Amino acid sequence: MSLENDVRRAADLICDADSVTIVSHIDADGISTEAILAQALTRESMPVESVFVRQLEPMAMRHVPKDGSLKLFADLGAGQQNLLEEHGLSADEVLILDHHVGQPCGTAYPQVNSLDHGITRMSAAGIAYLVAKAIDPTGIDLAKLAVVGNVGDMMARENCGLVGPAREIVQDGVEYGNIVVQDHDLNCYGTSTRPVHVCLGYCDDPYIDGISNNANAALRFLERLGVELKNPRGGWLVWEELPFDDRRTIISALAQQLIAHGRDTDRLLAETYIFPDESERTPLRNASEYATLLNACGRWAKPKVGSSICRGERGEAYRDAEHMLAHHRTVIRDLLQYILDAGVTERSHLQYIHTGDRFPDTIVGIGAGMALSKLNWKKPMMVLAAMVDEPEVMKVSMRTNEWALGHGVDLCEALVEASAAVGGAGGGHRIAAGAFIPHDTEEEFVDGVNRILKRQFASADPNDS
């Protein structure tokens, strides 16, 4: 079956239901997915309830109501079909919209999974949007949320912009008027909210010698270019506010800086997505910052606040979210500092640290990603964390980069295999994956992951051993 057929069938199943319960994930992709589906169904006068879960595991299943509604599992479910089966859910009361690796299962649950169609660069929000559009082709305002979810799930990272079906969705938003595509824009986070030198100081993909990790040096670099960095009132301008010519001046100087240090310039520019209907200088103004705001809501146990923002609420919900974003950043900064201060343990093909119960297990993956660029970036980074509410279980998060993917690394495969060997469970993506393992199997597990990574590196390059 083609993706179009799967999407059509999903839309028909939804339209035939009396009511729908959406079960979605708490991250930016899961929240935007839920908001797309809930709005699309509400517009059809379909009764909808939403449930957000951190992870679809046995404990979380009690939040799934036993009623006559269609259970719409979104941004999760594909890898937990046996759990749905154990929970007594039959094929005619379930629909899965997911982009994670599926699990073989005796019950043939209807589903739309981008991976089944060879699409690796479209997240659940993209699938949800296609389904919503199949229900009502006029609802193209929702494309904006699909872009937030896709960018939040790093679908734009590898190619410096969205590609394939996820890119086609962008065009709907452009047509509607709530997305502006910036071609050849600076590939840097914070272009709508941070002073330009701060923005550049945080940029580590590409790594720019003398600028990355050093906002003061970035400021001196910009001052030498003679571009106006402040507004007439003396406040810092953000990247988005700079005149076109100044942006070009800075970009060509950055390109020269990269070349002078023998680095590639191909990751300096990216296609970015601006939302002209949102206020300037807010995190809602572009896709990547919007996604961070939603992630902050989810990680701090308020995914419904994020969902309200996706539906257009800008009062109390937005103030709550801004507060969570500030808190989110502070804790992540502390986590990163802790990792750098405490130091990681290096194995031949990975590096890891155990953060105990110092940080919530919902954010350690973000810390792993940030630490990677400041440590040995060639070795995939693992963070192990205790789970306060489940002392028998340990949460594992791993992150790597494009370089390692190019050398054969697949973290999802590594964690699925190594966690199964110690009685745990893992999943995710090649570049970012997670697992839950019994707390007393740490050493055996780390050994196992290291061995699998060694095998992966070796299969891509027989000289690496």
Ligand SMILES: [Mn+2]
């Ligand atoms: Mn996702």
